[in-house]
Amino acid sequence: MKNIRNFCVIAHIDHGKSTLSDRLLEFTQTISERKMQNQALDDMDLERERGITIKSHAIQLDYKHTDGQDYIFNLIDTPGHVDFSYEVSRSIAACEGALLIVDASQGVQAQTISNLYLAIENDLEIIPVLNKVDMESAMIEEMSDQIIDLIGCEVEDIVLASGKTGLGIQDIMDAVVARVPAPKGDPKAPAQALIFDSVFNPYRGVIAYYRMLNGTLKKNEKVRFMNTGAEYSADELGVLKMDLSPKKEISAGNVGYIVTGVKESKEIKVGDTITSVEFPAEAPIDGFEDVKPMVFAGIFPIDNDDFEDLRDSLEKLQLNDASLVFEPETSVALGFGFRCGFLGMLHLEIIQERLSREFDMDVITTVPNVSYFATDTKQNRFVVNTPADLPENNLLDSVEEPYIDAQIITKPEYIGTIMTLCMEKRGILTKQNYLTQERVELSFEMPLAEIVFDFYDRLKSITRGYASFDYQPLDYRKSDLVRLDMMLNGDPVDALSALVHRTKAQSFGRKICARLKELLPRQQFMIAIQAAIGSKIVARETISALRKDVTAKCYGGDISRKRKLLEKQKKGKKKMRQIGNVEVPQKAFLEVLKLD
Numbered sequence: 001m002k003n004i005r006n007f008c009v010i011a012h013i014d015h016g017k018s019t020l021s022d023r024l025l026e027f028t029q030t031i032s033e034r035k036m037q038n039q040a041l042d043d044m045d046l047e048r049e050r051g052i053t054i055k056s057h058a059i060q061l062d063y064k065h066t067d068g069q070d071y072i073f074n075l076i077d078t079p080g081h082v083d084f085s086y087e088v089s090r091s092i093a094a095c096e097g098a099l100l101i102v103d104a105s106q107g108v109q110a111q112t113i114s115n116l117y118l119a120i121e122n123d124l125e126i127i128p129v130l131n132k133v134d135m136e137s138a139m140i141e142e143m144s145d146q147i148i149d150l151i152g153c154e155v156e157d158i159v160l161a162s163g164k165t166g167l168g169i170q171d172i173m174d175a176v177v178a179r180v181p182a183p184k185g186d187p188k189a190p191a192q193a194l195i196f197d198s199v200f201n202p203y204r205g206v207i208a209y210y211r212m213l214n215g216t217l218k219k220n221e222k223v224r225f226m227n228t229g230a231e232y233s234a235d236e237l238g239v240l241k242m243d244l245s246p247k248k249e250i251s252a253g254n255v256g257y258i259v260t261g262v263k264e265s266k267e268i269k270v271g272d273t274i275t276s277v278e279f280p281a282e283a284p285i286d287g288f289e290d291v292k293p294m295v296f297a298g299i300f301p302i303d304n305d306d307f308e309d310l311r312d313s314l315e316k317l318q319l320n321d322a323s324l325v326f327e328p329e330t331s332v333a334l335g336f337g338f339r340c341g342f343l344g345m346l347h348l349e350i351i352q353e354r355l356s357r358e359f360d361m362d363v364i365t366t367v368p369n370v371s372y373f374a375t376d377t378k379q380n381r382f383v384v385n386t387p388a389d390l391p392e393n394n395l396l397d398s399v400e401e402p403y404i405d406a407q408i409i410t411k412p413e414y415i416g417t418i419m420t421l422c423m424e425k426r427g428i429l430t431k432q433n434y435l436t437q438e439r440v441e442l443s444f445e446m447p448l449a450e451i452v453f454d455f456y457d458r459l460k461s462i463t464r465g466y467a468s469f470d471y472q473p474l475d476y477r478k479s480d481l482v483r484l485d486m487m488l489n490g491d492p493v494d495a496l497s498a499l500v501h502r503t504k505a506q507s508f509g510r511k512i513c514a515r516l517k518e519l520l521p522r523q524q525f526m527i528a529i530q531a532a533i534g535s536k537i538v539a540r541e542t543i544s545a546l547r548k549d550v551t552a553k554c555y556g557g558d559i560s561r562k563r564k565l566l567e568k569q570k571k572g573k574k575k576m577r578q579i580g581n582v583e584v585p586q587k588a589f590l591e592v593l594k595l596d
Helices: 017-027 045-050 082-092 110-121 140-151 169-179 304-320 345-359 412-424 448-452 455-462 502-519 559-579 586-592
Strands: 004-011 057-064 070-077 097-103 125-131 192-201 205-214 216-218 222-225 231-233 236-240 244-247 249-251 255-259 273-276 295-301 325-331 335-342 363-365 372-376 381-384 396-410 428-436 439-447 468-479 481-488 498-501 527-533 536-543
Touching: 004 017, 004 082, 004 110, 004 169, 017 057, 017 070, 017 097, 017 169, 057 236, 082 110, 082 192, 097 110, 097 140, 097 169, 110 125, 110 140, 110 396, 110 468, 125 140, 125 169, 140 428, 192 304, 236 249, 295 304, 295 325, 295 345, 304 325, 304 335, 304 345, 335 345, 345 363, 396 412, 396 448, 412 428, 412 439, 412 455, 439 448, 448 455, 448 468, 448 498, 481 502, 498 502, 502 527, 502 536
Parallel strands: 004 070, 004 097, 097 125
Antiparallel strands: 057 070, 192 205, 192 273, 205 255, 216 249, 222 231, 222 273, 236 244, 236 255, 295 335, 295 363, 325 335, 372 381, 372 396, 396 439, 396 468, 428 439, 481 498, 481 527, 527 536
16 A cells, blocks of 8 residues: 555646646556547547546556656546536545646636645645746746745745656656655455446446545455445456456555446445445445535426436436536426536536537527525525526515625736626625736625626636636625516516526616527517516517518509508408417527527
């Protein structure tokens, strides 16, 4: 055990984690030159296309140190985007050390700080690495000072490296051996293994990845999952190389996988403890906190017959992405579907894309919103996940919405525009802190609902990409929120309803009405598109009817003949409007969400 090192790679998005991991794989010859490609650990097409890491990836490296000893490195490459921070927290729980990577041209950013705090809370040994030092724009001294201010280390502790050229890889290896503590644990104690990830294989069922904290697991022995109480035989055990590498046993301190033939995704939970049936552990290990979804949206199959297929697809995705939560719901407009919870808008987008690519599921997503608390006139307090859950105005006493503590790190010249944007989003400035002369940290308390739609994109555009953004949930506060219903010819479309602040209801309603006017096809009758708060209409657009020229056959003659035909047409259109249904095309649901 003294020669095992478990560590993860943490950083802000685009600071070079995956590239540096590639160099570590090459250096230890874990992957052959023939198979080497950029982002070698990222196995989803989506990750390659977008150049981001969506899932944490664990891999074992064999390293012969300069002192002649053989070491086993268990490395976990983690995502950098705030929407995938749950992946980072699970990876950190399986490690004793972390490589904190900072871009030498961009310096410390918001996600660097939040990932660092996660690592410090778990008592990890931090090794600061200044990456991309070969770039012309690298500011090595200034960025080193930022790292020293952040974690209080010495200049000598910072490893200078380049993921592109391979510079400093030997120094990183030496630092891991010298500074990351060897895992603690007793190989002879009852087995305790913490599941930190799982994947679904169509041929072998669920494969769980775990970190052995105590004891030893052997092939073919009976194992028990302590939270669910299910017992299985360990058909295969092994360690995670580029492919799964079977072993006879896995002892304390190591990271491995287990195949038990479980086909049901509910049987294995991330954060659960595996123990032996013969020598069981007394208590499970404390897992991770339950994930708190930030953004909710309904996901519905385009064809209602695909409902069960969508359930299977979401369950398999949940194995791979434990931060996804869902429950069944029904909608008048869209039929049966699922209410899903996500960590953010990028997370929602990725899940949609993965459903389409990996499971060939075409889905409609409703307007994303957040979770509120409502109190009715009888003082009953309950959760409101969809606008339909909100009681009528005469029965409603108050609504509380979630607030977040948002940190934005930027250059001083953008402070004014950022403040304007945050004030527009009902934000309250709580702190302004100069990290260096060129970097300032702004803290705001703002409603989560205001950042769900387009906040991050607008922040990036007004600061030309220089601002970094991170947030933590704060509390719930009373707010003047109203339900905005969208109606077509007087019929509400529940999938387009939204909960908005009263001051913004009118402008938001106008935007949606104008957008629907562009998107809905014209009918033989007039369509009234209305936005309403209760019985009060706050915005309206009208799509005029397609008109057939019924007077074309009248040439000359008395005007009363034309009037008679037009009156007849008018009656027909009135009847059509009474019995005609307005079909909202799928494209309209998706496009309405992309409001400017």
